[in-house]
Amino acid sequence: MNYIKNSIHKIIALVLLWGVLGYATDALAQNNPPIEDYLLYPQITGLTSNGGMLAWVMNEQGRRNIYVSSEKGEEARKITSYKSDDGQEITNVSVSADGKWVVYVRGGGHGGNWSATASVNPESKIIQPGVSVWSVPITGGKPIKLGNGSYPRVSPNSDEVIFSRSGNLYIAPIDGSINSKKLFATKGTVRHAQWSPSGDKVAFSVSRTTHAFIGVFSKGKKNIDWVSPSFDRDTYPNWSPDGKHLAFIRTPGTTKELDSILVRKHAPWEIRVASLATLESERIYKAPETQEGSVPTTHGRYNLNWVRNDRIVYLSYEDGWPHLYGINPDGSNTVQLTKGDYMVEQISVSSDLGKVLFAANTGDLKDDIDRRHIGMCDIDKFEVKMLTSGEGIESSPFFVNSQKYGFLSSTYDRPVIPAMGNINSLNDYTLLAENRIPSEIPTSTFVQPKQVVFQSEDGYTVHGQLFEKDDGKTNKPAVVFVHGGPQRQILLAWDHSPYYAHSYALNQYFANLGYVVLSVNYRLGIGYGYHFHKPPNSHRWGGSEYNDVLAGGKYLQELSQVDPSKVGIYGGSYGGYLTAMGLARNSDVFAVGVDIHGVHTRVPSSPHDALFEKAPDAAKADQVAWESSPIAYVDSWKSPVLLIHGDEDRNVGFGHSVDLLQRLRKRNVPVQSLVIPDDTHHWLLYRNLIRVSKATVEFMQEHLD
Numbered sequence: 001m002n003y004i005k006n007s008i009h010k011i012i013a014l015v016l017l018w019g020v021l022g023y024a025t026d027a028l029a030q031n032n033p034p035i036e037d038y039l040l041y042p043q044i045t046g047l048t049s050n051g052g053m054l055a056w057v058m059n060e061q062g063r064r065n066i067y068v069s070s071e072k073g074e075e076a077r078k079i080t081s082y083k084s085d086d087g088q089e090i091t092n093v094s095v096s097a098d099g100k101w102v103v104y105v106r107g108g109g110h111g112g113n114w115s116a117t118a119s120v121n122p123e124s125k126i127i128q129p130g131v132s133v134w135s136v137p138i139t140g141g142k143p144i145k146l147g148n149g150s151y152p153r154v155s156p157n158s159d160e161v162i163f164s165r166s167g168n169l170y171i172a173p174i175d176g177s178i179n180s181k182k183l184f185a186t187k188g189t190v191r192h193a194q195w196s197p198s199g200d201k202v203a204f205s206v207s208r209t210t211h212a213f214i215g216v217f218s219k220g221k222k223n224i225d226w227v228s229p230s231f232d233r234d235t236y237p238n239w240s241p242d243g244k245h246l247a248f249i250r251t252p253g254t255t256k257e258l259d260s261i262l263v264r265k266h267a268p269w270e271i272r273v274a275s276l277a278t279l280e281s282e283r284i285y286k287a288p289e290t291q292e293g294s295v296p297t298t299h300g301r302y303n304l305n306w307v308r309n310d311r312i313v314y315l316s317y318e319d320g321w322p323h324l325y326g327i328n329p330d331g332s333n334t335v336q337l338t339k340g341d342y343m344v345e346q347i348s349v350s351s352d353l354g355k356v357l358f359a360a361n362t363g364d365l366k367d368d369i370d371r372r373h374i375g376m377c378d379i380d381k382f383e384v385k386m387l388t389s390g391e392g393i394e395s396s397p398f399f400v401n402s403q404k405y406g407f408l409s410s411t412y413d414r415p416v417i418p419a420m421g422n423i424n425s426l427n428d429y430t431l432l433a434e435n436r437i438p439s440e441i442p443t444s445t446f447v448q449p450k451q452v453v454f455q456s457e458d459g460y461t462v463h464g465q466l467f468e469k470d471d472g473k474t475n476k477p478a479v480v481f482v483h484g485g486p487q488r489q490i491l492l493a494w495d496h497s498p499y500y501a502h503s504y505a506l507n508q509y510f511a512n513l514g515y516v517v518l519s520v521n522y523r524l525g526i527g528y529g530y531h532f533h534k535p536p537n538s539h540r541w542g543g544s545e546y547n548d549v550l551a552g553g554k555y556l557q558e559l560s561q562v563d564p565s566k567v568g569i570y571g572g573s574y575g576g577y578l579t580a581m582g583l584a585r586n587s588d589v590f591a592v593g594v595d596i597h598g599v600h601t602r603v604p605s606s607p608h609d610a611l612f613e614k615a616p617d618a619a620k621a622d623q624v625a626w627e628s629s630p631i632a633y634v635d636s637w638k639s640p641v642l643l644i645h646g647d648e649d650r651n652v653g654f655g656h657s658v659d660l661l662q663r664l665r666k667r668n669v670p671v672q673s674l675v676i677p678d679d680t681h682h683w684l685l686y687r688n689l690i691r692v693s694k695a696t697v698e699f700m701q702e703h704l705d
Contacts, residue, residue, distance in 0.1 A: 062084070392410060
């Protein structure tokens, strides 16, 4: 009997002990904020300015609305009232010159490779949503639908809006008082429409497959004027401030003559200026016939801007970094406006001030190459002045008036919000929407990312950001994060791109769980000069950028506090491709991975339908493209993987993941999948963003914890 009593007492004690332990475990879990709290940050896009007003889109857990502030810098004010997480994006925001109207587009997928006017239906509604142009008074009120379409341009007279639909231009009064109508008829696809300064003309480019023309529509005329038509491709028309001339970009027309695929060639371009009186043009600038002088591929490409009647500004990579240059309209007095081992992007001009704003990865701190700050150059004095500095990130600048400029600001523990600064002093700015940041975001748990620099096996210097909680623990699991693009650069604070703001929050969550996280800025990315951005044997021509990702995995393995057998990898888009490369080629380094809408098959630039004329290295190019694909190494793939893809992806075809999944199943590789029906590459539904994030973390924990 005593034995039974003692046994019962022991059982009760064990039950109580397990209850205490269970309570302690629950308490510990409660001390770790849920992943949902890390993803409460507002997403800011579409920042723009005109008429003394600043406007932007704020996505608050899927509820997208337009906010404004005036040149006085008052707190953000919401002027639309969209209340649900419906996946209908707001883009192409502009403010009328009189500061009384905001025009925008609602719907579509403007971050994809398809037509922006193709509707998106992530909620799988039985009635397909549209893609439409809207206007709303700056004071707020009911939005006015101007018509179906995209890419609106408000007249400088603030009374009319032109926009694109099915390759044509339409026009409507900004108040919607009459229905929109087609502006003119022409064959081809109309792009790059620009109002003349007086508002009575519209310049545009029209693509006709093999070539492109610059055209000018004039109110009251019955025909279109073609500006210096040629067999080439003319794009990006830009008016002189007096409306008498046009500057534009000319590149060669299409040829079917086949050349070497694997040999990198100069991509020529030039700037031309045309007189509206004669419709004839003259070349004022020809890019140097070097690799660095090729067509620039950073933000805004050429960034052609006619700042004043006597000065044109453009961007070129010709000295090895993307910098601004100034030139007279007759081609004389070319001056490099920005110089140094840094890049400039996100260009904004002030014609009346003769000044240019830009974002640049330079400053007073030694690790500023992995940041962005706002700079300004004077086109007369050829002087560059940095307006912001420090450990934060500042980008996307716009002039608000002669003294004020708006931009986006973030720190390592504060998400992106708009700010307004003074051009006459350093770091003199006011945050405009700090009260919109949810207090539930656990910023007290955030770690400040550290810049790390390491070497790839083939000799490249690679930058990364290390996220780690300083807890003194050892045998930690680790994760490599790989960005997409690939023409991107991940920075040392909360990212300004919504896609990478999500990744930043996810990396912080992993760090709080005790992981060591390394974000790798592999070659092909921007921010480190031309030869890093355009390296040999990369992309489909060799995939050499994978060496940098592998070096990142080995860097983590060599850290004393990391368990080298517990290194995972995840990434989306091009980052998904490199994740798959890591798992296929180096399952010995990467124990597990999450491949989010990755590219899995590399296609060479070889037209296989050519009957007689073939590229001299076509067969070799096919072989190199195959060897640059993860599916070429699928037989050595051992590590478990989670494949995630939305089947309305307009950047990477859903079939990439369908094909890879079948190959992995055939080889008995542990593979799981998460399919998001009807959503796109950018998770337009906030609840899908949450779902993808939770699945990523849970899969890593399942295999690394």
